[in-house]
Amino acid sequence: MGLDAGPGESIKSCPYMVLRDPDTVREVLHRPEDFSPANALLAATPLSGQALRVLQRARFALPPVLASNDTDSHAGIRKVVAGFFTPATVAAAEPRIRQIARDAALDAARELDAAGTVDLVQAVAAYPPAVVMLELLGLPVRDLPQLKAWSLDSLELFWGWPDAERQLELAHSAAEFYGWLRDLVLESVDAPGRNLFKSLAGHGLSTPEICSMGYFLLIAGQETTTQLISTTLFRLAEGSRGIAWTEAASASKARELVRHVLATESSVPTWRRVAARDTVLDGELIQAGDEILLELTGNHGFPWDPGNPDGGDAASAAGGGARPTAYGLAFGSGIHRCLGAKLAELEAAVVVQETAAALPSVRLRDHHPEWIRLLSFQAPRTVTVERGK
8 A cells, every 4th residue: 555654754754644556545535535635734834822823813714615625515615616617718718828928938038138047937937827817716916926925935834844933934924815815805705797706705605714715726726837837847948858948849748748747746746635534445444533645646657658648548548448647646636636737737838838939949057946845845946047059
């Protein structure tokens, strides 16, 4: 079954049962009655009394609504949110996504010409996903620099290992974000037209419940895509994935590379579950309350085939088999699978393609950037390139 503490980690330093086998991970995700998502959004480092008081003063509350909801209300709420990410909606958004990505890439090219270098994380990866997400949700596009900063801080607060001083700083940031979000929710519920928060209110959710949904959706709906784009561009510029920079200017190669990164080092490489009751998994007893860390990417049971990036075989393609794709767990599986999966994949492929087209003949300047390394999130903080010679 593969229960262990992870490479280089002791049981003491990793309090989770780590599951790496894709079939076992998929089984856990498809047994929500046995393996609850209730711990999915809990702080990996317990919050100090000081940090909790900062959050309490801001009326910060995260009742279970979607990702951590193991009640009967989940299906109805998910249906409301899914209405904003239908296949038709995502397909119709592609021209707008491409326009935003192309504008960002052209700005990056101008910055490269003027300064000699450009950080692609800030230039092309950071803001397009946030703009697209807010527009799709019917929400105003504003305060993007603050949203990006708040997002990174909240990811560190809930999935990082900050010391007491850093945790207090992050708590102040989260409280500020939550206040901004609550104002946005109240504004949106009374706004004309269709938007997610108004739809959730119509479904019967309270303001704290809508804020709980919005808190992580406004982070996950854009920051994880930014991180996916960042890693893909880093590996492309590094030249370590068998696709040349110039090749990625084609839609098929850009999509192939994104799917490869999804399979091997997605921005969300792990996710948590907790045993809701005593149960058996792969013949072993799992006790109620045991916390489990699921590896979503990086350990698939079959090799990556650049000629067949979906990872399926001919029988699967013909309907004769059900073999999952190589990146099939990158967005989870089962009733809590990420609703924005297709959107994230499309955005990443389009941004990579437009960046490669607008910035030909570049090379990686910094091969060893600092990385975001959290329990469930990872990406290079910078991808600095210069003109090639």
